[in-house]
Amino acid sequence: MDRRTIAGGLMLERLLTDGLQYAAYFSEALVLGVLLVRGHRKRLAGVCLFLILFLLLDGVARFYTILRYGIQSRDYYNVYWLTDVVLTVAAFALVCGFFRRACAGNEKMWHNLRPLLGFVFLLLAAISYFMIASKFHDLYSEFITQFQQNTYFACLVLTTLLYIMMQSSAVRDEELAMLVCGMGILFAAPAAALALFKLCPQSDYVNILISNVDQLCMLGMLSTWLYAITKLPHEVTARADVPVVART
Amino acid sequence: MVMSILVLIFGLALCLFFIQRACQHILARRFNEEYFRSIANANRLEFPFVRKAVEEFDAPVDYPWIRMALKCDYLALTYLLKNAANARHRFARDEVILMAYFRTVLFVLGLLHLLRMPERRAIVKLTDILQHFADVVGERVSNVRFGELSASDYLLSL
Numbered sequence: 001m002d003r004r005t006i007a008g009g010l011m012l013e014r015l016l017t018d019g020l021q022y023a024a025y026f027s028e029a030l031v032l033g034v035l036l037v038r039g040h041r042k043r044l045a046g047v048c049l050f051l052i053l054f055l056l057l058d059g060v061a062r063f064y065t066i067l068r069y070g071i072q073s074r075d076y077y078n079v080y081w082l083t084d085v086v087l088t089v090a091a092f093a094l095v096c097g098f099f100r101r102a103c104a105g106n107e108k109m110w111h112n113l114r115p116l117l118g119f120v121f122l123l124l125a126a127i128s129y130f131m132i133a134s135k136f137h138d139l140y141s142e143f144i145t146q147f148q149q150n151t152y153f154a155c156l157v158l159t160t161l162l163y164i165m166m167q168s169s170a171v172r173d174e175e176l177a178m179l180v181c182g183m184g185i186l187f188a189a190p191a192a193a194l195a196l197f198k199l200c201p202q203s204d205y206v207n208i209l210i211s212n213v214d215q216l217c218m219l220g221m222l223s224t225w226l227y228a229i230t231k232l233p234h235e236v237t238a239r240a241d242v243p244v245v246a247r248t
Numbered sequence: 249m250v251m252s253i254l255v256l257i258f259g260l261a262l263c264l265f266f267i268q269r270a271c272q273h274i275l276a277r278r279f280n281e282e283y284f285r286s287i288a289n290a291n292r293l294e295f296p297f298v299r300k301a302v303e304e305f306d307a308p309v310d311y312p313w314i315r316m317a318l319k320c321d322y323l324a325l326t327y328l329l330k331n332a333a334n335a336r337h338r339f340a341r342d343e344v345i346l347m348a349y350f351r352t353v354l355f356v357l358g359l360l361h362l363l364r365m366p367e368r369r370a371i372v373k374l375t376d377i378l379q380h381f382a383d384v385v386g387e388r389v390s391n392v393r394f395g396e397l398s399a400s401d402y403l404l405s406l
Contacts (some may be wrong), residue, residue, distance in 0.1 A: 143281065153255055160262060163269070171319040180275050184266030192259025217263075223341040224270045231342070 013208055020215035025059050027222040034229055043234070046097035047179070048223065055089050057083040088151045092121060095158050095183060101176055102166050105236070120158070124151055152194065156187035173236045178228035182221035189217045271349040275380050283386020284379045291328070293321045293382065298386050299375040303370050309368065311361050315354075318374050322350060325381040333388040343384070350377045 023192040032051040035041055041048050062076070069075040096117050103110035112192055127150065164182050166173065200206045292316040297336050302309065329343055339347070357370040 066340070153259070154264060156259065160265075163266075174273065175275075178270065181266045181270040181273065185263060185270070188259050188263035188266060190259075192256050192263060195256035195259060198252045199256065220267070220345075222344060227274065227342050232273070 017208070017211055019140060019213075020212055023216050024218045024222070027219055027226075028059070029053050031222050031226050031229070035044055036228065038229070040229060044229070046094050050090055050094045054087060057087060080100060084150055085151075087212070088155070089118075089124070091183070091186070092124065092151070092155050095155055095162065096121070098180055098183070099158075099162055099222070102169070102173070105171060112157050119157075120154060152191040156184070156191050157210060159184045159187055171236045174232045175228045175234050181229070182224035185224065186217050186221040191214050267345075271346060275376050276347060277380070278381045279387055280388070281386075281390075282383075283390065284382035287328070287382040287386045287389075291324055293324060293374045293378070294318075295382075295403040297323045298373065299379075300361045300372050301376075309371065311367065314371060318354070318371075320380065321378050322354075323380075325378060329381055332385050333392040340357075343381075346377055346380065350374060352375070353406065363389075 028051055032048065032055065035051070054127060062080060065073075065076045065079040079191055087206050100110060100119060101115055159180060163177070163184065165179055165182065190210075190213055193210045197206055197210050283297070287293070298314050299316055304312075326347060328339055330339060338400075353370055353373050357367055357374065360367045360370055
């Protein structure tokens with residue numbers, strides 16, 4: 001391959017990655033703006049906080065680190081992976097918030113679920129602490145990748161359980177179901193991509209796939225959230241296909 | 249290694265599941281009226297007949313006719329979605345997601361036909377998507393006044 005072809009390929013890759021990233025930033029700001037303008041900040045406080053955190057860490061902290069230290073610096077790698085861990089934990093907290101909303105009419109179930117979610121959270125926090133503390137000199141390593149994969153997978157399993165629980169529930173919350181679908185998309189594809197990263201030998205193609213899958217899933221999640229917030233009913237209704245006896 | 253393979257398989261399967269469920273939630277939207285009937289009549293769309301043929305008659309599916317009819321309806325409806333009573337002349341995000349879903353199900357329908365497996369569910373799903381598109385176009389057209397033109401006259405003028 002001549003130099004012009006290689007340069008063209010690199011430019012295309014850069015355009016794709018940057019384009020998806022800026023589209024994700026724009027979508028995050030758009031969904032947050034819609035939430036605030038339409039007065040949903042109290043009702044969907046968890047979603048608002050998650051989006052604000054995402055914009056601050058992904059859009060501001062990482063961008064500042066690139067400007068200050070450069071994209072090839074060790075500081076950027078550390079900031080990138082640490083903020084990724086924080087965002088994953090925030091996503092876990094948001095899934096717990098969705099569980100709380102799904103159990104709004106069933107306090108007994110929430111009392112049973114709460115310790116279980118707390119235990120899973122403590123387990124993830126302990127694993128993250130030991131992995132980061134023992135490997136702080138080399139954050140960008142297979143240990144961090146393994147941790148991210150496990151956390152994403154734990155969140156994915158919880159999201160799937162939540163969705164199944166909602167489908168078998170006597171009440172119908174269309175907005176929450178769509179929000180949960182968005183979270184499922186955000187977790188499922190990156191979990192698969194990280195597993196692929198571990199299975200395949202290191203190559204530029206796998207790295208490009210992983211960095212773009214994250215942004216694509218983020219766009220998918222934000223699109224479903226925007227649809228849920230703007231077009232679906234916010235009220236919880238009784239499910240028509242559940243017998244009246246089962247609803248009481 | 250085994251764990252990574254399992255995560256890869258489950259991750260992919262669940263990703264497809266959640267995308268499919270999100271599309272089903274969009275398709276479950278209720279409209280005030282059955283707008284799709286007037287749109288189908290005005291544009292001579294065939295998906296209501298395809299649906300009726302598949303659901304009501306137990307005869308073998310005429311695959312080439314159904315595939316051609318659904319593809320033509322899809323092209324007509326996506327054109328209308330973009331241009332009929334749409335000031336921005338752009339698809340909404342949910343429409344883009346459903347268009348990708350339609351193409352995927354159409355591809356799956358081709359695979360099912362090749363493998364000689366039952367095709368009815370995929371065909372009904374495709375007609376559901378087209379009906380949703382027709383309902384959206386009908387709702388938009390009914391919300392806009394075009395002077396002396398009726399909704400069907402306006403659609404014919406496009």
